[in-house]
Amino acid sequence: MVSRGVAVIVALLALNLTVSCHASLxxxxxxxxxxxxxxxxxxxxxxxxxxxxxxxxxxxxxxxxxxxxxxxxxxxxxxxxxxxxxxxxxxxxxxxxxxxxxxxxxxxxxxxxxxxxxxxxxxxxxxxxxxxxxxxxxxxxxxxxxxxxxxxxxxxxPAPEISVPAAIQFYAQRGFSTRDMVLLLGAHTVGVTHCSIVNSRLYNWNGSGKPDPNMDPFYVMVLQNVACPIGQTFDNFVFLDDPSSVLKVDNSYYNQLLRKRGILPIDQGLALDPTTKPIVQQLAGNNGLFLSQFGQALVKMGAFQVLTGTQGQIRKNCRRVN
Ligand code: HEM
Missing domain, CATH: 1.10.520.10 (Peroxidase; domain 1)
Known part of the structure; x- marks a missing residue:
């Protein structure tokens, strides 16, 4: 009888330990x-x-x-x-x-x-x-x-030149769908990149000595003349989205892609690849849909391979382990 009681206690303790090790968010x-x-x-x-x-x-x-x-x-x-x-x-x-x-x-x-x-x-x-x-x-x-x-x-x-199929694979290997990927790249609705990353699209795409034909020629001209002229001595920044909306979280990024004004190769690729293009079109046409699904995509990313329960530690200083 006593040993049965001990066995139950041990089992309960083990269960508790399992729960605390695999606690969820x-x-x-x-x-x-x-x-x-x-x-x-x-x-x-x-x-x-x-x-x-x-x-x-x-x-x-x-x-x-x-x-x-x-x-x-x-x-x-x-x-x-x-x-x-x-x-x-x-x-x-x-x-x-x-x-x-x-x-x-x-x-x-x-x-x-x-x-x-x-x-x-x-x-x-x-x-x-x-x-x-x-x-x-x-x-x-x-x-x-x-x-x-x-x-x-x-x-x-992933590098900015990653192809869409390779990017899809990168995300899939981590449990993210193609739609998750297109939504998460919607983060490029805010922020900048640098001329050093964009210059090949503006001046020498794939070694052709010419701009990327998949970029709007007017936009190419603007970027060549204003943001990233030849011979510039510093690495200037380039807005990833329409400059008027670059501080705003909205679907304008997808609209830019449909106007061939994506900045990074992977950005523009989303509007060219037959798998991702329909998603881009849908999000470009519905800001409310983008806003609600973008948050959910960030929630999913934020739950990726997290440590919980008794794993890891609570650092006292974020820059150093305890
Ligand atoms: C295939 C996936 C991705 C690639 C290849 C990529 C690549 C890049 C590159 C090259 C830059 C410019 C960096 C610079 O010039 O300093 C950039 C900027 C940025 N990326 Fe991504 N990115 C990807 C996905 C994401 C995701 C999933 C998020 C967030 C959810 C994100 C958020 C941002 C933001 C906000 C910026 C602007 C940063 C700033 O203004 O300083 N990116 N990305």
Whole structure:
């Protein structure tokens, strides 16, 4: 009888352990965990103040979430400092927003030390920024924990010249559909790239000595003359979306693609490839649809390979492991 009781207790303990190791993300995860403070409100207030100072933060955070989540999952590994950490890998050299995350983390550490993960801060702050820029509000589930490994050699993000079929495969291997991919690339509705990345499309596409015929010739001329003239001594930036809408989260990016005004090869490719073109057309014609589905795509990306329960740690400082 006693041994049966012990067996039941052991089984219950094992179950509890399993649950805590494989805990899942939750809505309102921090409710009641940060004294009487509301974690998501603290984050939103700081993001809002930052956005009023510089609306480019929306682009910074969206890209930061992507580059964090697609390398070892959404575990804030991108935030770790170090001579060979992810930050030092080429695609991450122009990522920004780290200071804002530090600021939010400092506020949360003073409200309730050791409670809120850096990985959750990235997800909630990005959501708040998207909403400020005109996106539709979406709920985020929290409860991520922070990773302890960050190596530049593990950064395997797609290059801007990736073909659409290869990009579809890249996303599919990680459990994302073609539609998810087209929606997530909708993040290019905000932000910039650089002439060094666009110049081959403007001047020497595929070694032809000519511009990419799939770019609107008028747009080519504007970019050649205004943003990226030959001989320019600095690496100027180029808006990824229509300049009048580049700070706004909306479907104008897809409309630009249909007008052959996509900037990165992968952007324009979405409107050329027969698999992705119908999705681009649909999103270009329906801003409400884009806004609601973009949020959901970000939620899906934010749940990619997360650490929960007893995995990882809650870093005290987002730049260092404890
Ligand atoms: C096949 C997938 C993707 C490729 C090849 C790609 C590539 C790029 C490149 C080359 C840039 C310009 C970087 C620079 O010149 O500094 C860029 C910018 C950007 N990307 Fe992507 N990207 C992809 C997907 C995504 C996703 C999924 C998101 C977020 C959900 C995202 C968000 C951004 C944002 C917001 C910017 C502008 C950053 C700024 O203004 O500083 N990208 N991307």
């Amino acid at each position: 939750q809505y309102g995860f921090y409710k009641g965990k940060c004294k009487n403070q509301d974690v998501e409100t603290i984050i939103r207030n700081i993001v809002t103040a930052s956005w009023f100072g510089d609306q480019k933060i929306v682009a910074g955070l969206l890209r930061l979430q992507f580059h964090d989540c697609f390398v070892r999952g959404c575990d804030a590994s991108l935030l770790l400092d170090g001579p060979t950490s992810e930050k030092t890998a080429f695609p991450n050299l122009t990522v920004f927003g780290y200071d804002l995350i530090d600021q939010i983390k400092a506020a949360l550490e003073s409200a309730c030390p050791g409670v809120v993960s850096c990985a959750d801060i990235i997800i909630a702050a990005t959501r708040d920024a998207v909403v400020l820029a005109g996106g539709q509000k979406y709920e985020v589930q929290l409860g991520r924990r922070d990773g302890t490994v960050s190596q530049a050699s593990l950064v395997n993000l």
